[in-house]
Amino acid sequence: xxxxxxxxxxxxxxxSLTSRLKKFNIIGISDKKRKKEKNVxxxxxxxxxxxxxxxxxxxxxxxxLAAVSDISFCNANPKTCYEVNxxxxxxxxxxxxxxxxxxxxxxxxxxxGNPIKLPIKENFPLSATxxxxxxxxxIENFLQDVFISDDSWHIALLRxxxxxxxxxxxxxxxxxxxxxxxxxxxxxxxxxxKLEKLSVFGGDYNTPDGTGVRDYIHVVDLAKGHVKALQxxxxxxxxxxxxxxxxxxxxxxxxxxxxxxxxxxxxxxxIVGRRPGDIASCYMDSSTAxxxxxxKAELGIDEMCKDMWRWQLSNPNGYF
Numbered sequence: 657x658x659x660x661x662x663x664x665x666x667x668x669x670x671x672s673l674t675s676r677l678k679k680f681n682i683i684g685i686s687d688k689k690r691k692k693e694k695n696v697x698x699x700x701x702x703x704x705x706x707x708x709x710x711x712x713x714x715x716x717x718x719x720x721l722a723a724v725s726d727i728s729f730c731n732a733n734p735k736t737c738y739e740v741n742x743x744x745x746x747x748x749x750x751x752x753x754x755x756x757x758x759x760x761x762x763x764x765x766x767x768x769g770n771p772i773k774l775p776i777k778e779n780f781p782l783s784a785t786x787x788x789x790x791x792x793x794x795i796e797n798f799l800q801d802v803f804i805s806d807d808s809w810h811i812a813l814l815r816x817x818x819x820x821x822x823x824x825x826x827x828x829x830x831x832x833x834x835x836x837x838x839x840x841x842x843x844x845x846x847x848x849x850k851l852e853k854l855s856v857f858g859g860d861y862n863t864p865d866g867t868g869v870r871d872y873i874h875v876v877d878l879a880k881g882h883v884k885a886l887q888x889x890x891x892x893x894x895x896x897x898x899x900x901x902x903x904x905x906x907x908x909x910x911x912x913x914x915x916x917x918x919x920x921x922x923x924x925x926x927i928v929g930r931r932p933g934d935i936a937s938c939y940m941d942s943s944t945a946x947x948x949x950x951x952k953a954e955l956g957i958d959e960m961c962k963d964m965w966r967w968q969l970s971n972p973n974g975y976f
Contacts, residue, residue: 659683659715660886661757663748664722668830669762669816672823673719673879683713686722717886718752719760720745726837727788731932734787741791742798749802758810758889759799760882765817765871765901765938767793774905775941778815778897786933796897803895810893812885817871817901817940819878821960822967829967830875831974839911840872840960844968847921856908859927861936867908867927871901871939874955874963884949898945902953905939910957918961 658680664670665684674682723741724730730737745761752759766789767782784790796813803809820840822829835851836842845851859866881900888896906914912923945951 658717659713660717660719661685661715661748661751662719662721663744664720667721669819669875669878670721671828672875673721673882675823675828676879676883683715715755715757717758717760717889718748718755719762719882719886720748721762722748723762723791725764725788726832727786727933728837728931730788730791731786737787737791738794741788742794745795745798749799758812758886760812760814760885760889761795761799763796763813763815764789764792765815765899765940767796767815768938770935771938774937775903775939776899777941778899778944785935789933800895808893809895810889812889812896812898814881814885815897815899815940816878817873817899817938819875820872820964821874821876821955822963823876824963824966826963826966826970829964829971831971839870839908840915840964841968843912843915843923844919844964846923846925847915847919847965848968848972850972852924854912854923854925855928856925857928857934858930861930863907863936865907865909868934869905869907869937869939871903871905872911872957872960873901873953874960876963877902877953877955881945881949881951881953884951888949896948898948899940899942900945900951900953901940901942902956903940903942905937906957911961914957915961915965918958919965 660680661683662670663685665674666686724737766784768776768780769783769785771780782793784793799811803811830841832841842854846854856867861868863869878900916923942952
């Protein structure tokens with residue numbers, strides 16, 4: 657059985673991805689400890705766990721997901737952001753090099769900064785507006801240079817837009833530490849009464865309702881995109897750069913309204929000041945993903961909210 661190393665395997669994206677790779681032997685790397693990991697392991701059973709980067713097994717592919725991704729934390733702690741994201745990737749690359757392994761790197765739409773126009777295509781200029789985005793851009797440039805120096809590598813740079821939703825079982829979902837930084841877990845915790853209200857960062861953007869517009873993608877669709885990239889990388893040495901999103905933009909208020917409709921719950925919110933590094937609108941062009949991967953997102957905003965709400969009801973206190 658082929659082996660795949662997934663860093664951050666028991667995180668929000670990693671656990672959903674691992675559940676789709678049942679025919680592979682997964683070597684999972686994560687620093688996070690989950691007290692209720694039985695929820696994940698009931699779906700994900702093909703994982704050999706190792707601590708940090710102590711990988712002694714041979715493997716064919718590295719999927720590098722692990723990163724500090726909280727934008728507010730990265731703004732306040734850029735040194736930690738760069739140390740974990742950039743230095744951590746360098747360590748994982750050394751492990752991949754020893755195994756002559758293919759690499760799938762979890763990049764981000766943040767590398768586009770404030771895009772020149774919409775929808776965003778992969779060949780747009782790159783210029784991040786926050787430390788998190790810049791750390792991803794540094795890693796992309798690093799991997800580009802690695803390929804230029806040795807074009808026998810098989811590398812995919814997958815630029816995520818905004819992953820949301822949960823596994824349909826209600827057993828795997830987004831479980832942030834402390835107060836959520838991402839929109840959807842915050843909305844769902846407000847809906848249950850765990851949090852009092854949602855702070856909407858900025859109501860004066862040049863968008864239809866004044867709130868930020870983003871390309872939200874269901875985590876299951878995102879996982880399927882990785883599987884497609886895995887298949888394409890096997891064909892020949894290459895460096896592949898692909899956006900993963902739906903190609904549709906929804907505002908913060910769109911997401912709140914849809915979640916209220918799906919859950920039947922009230923979601924109190926207030927408009928507050930803009931958050932440093934945020935932009936007005938960000939959504940992708942889906943043509944490259946369709947052409948190169950044969951992949952297109954299938955799940956819409958209703959499914960995203962339904963599955964997120966099911967996860968929240970099933971796990972009112974998260975994994976802990």
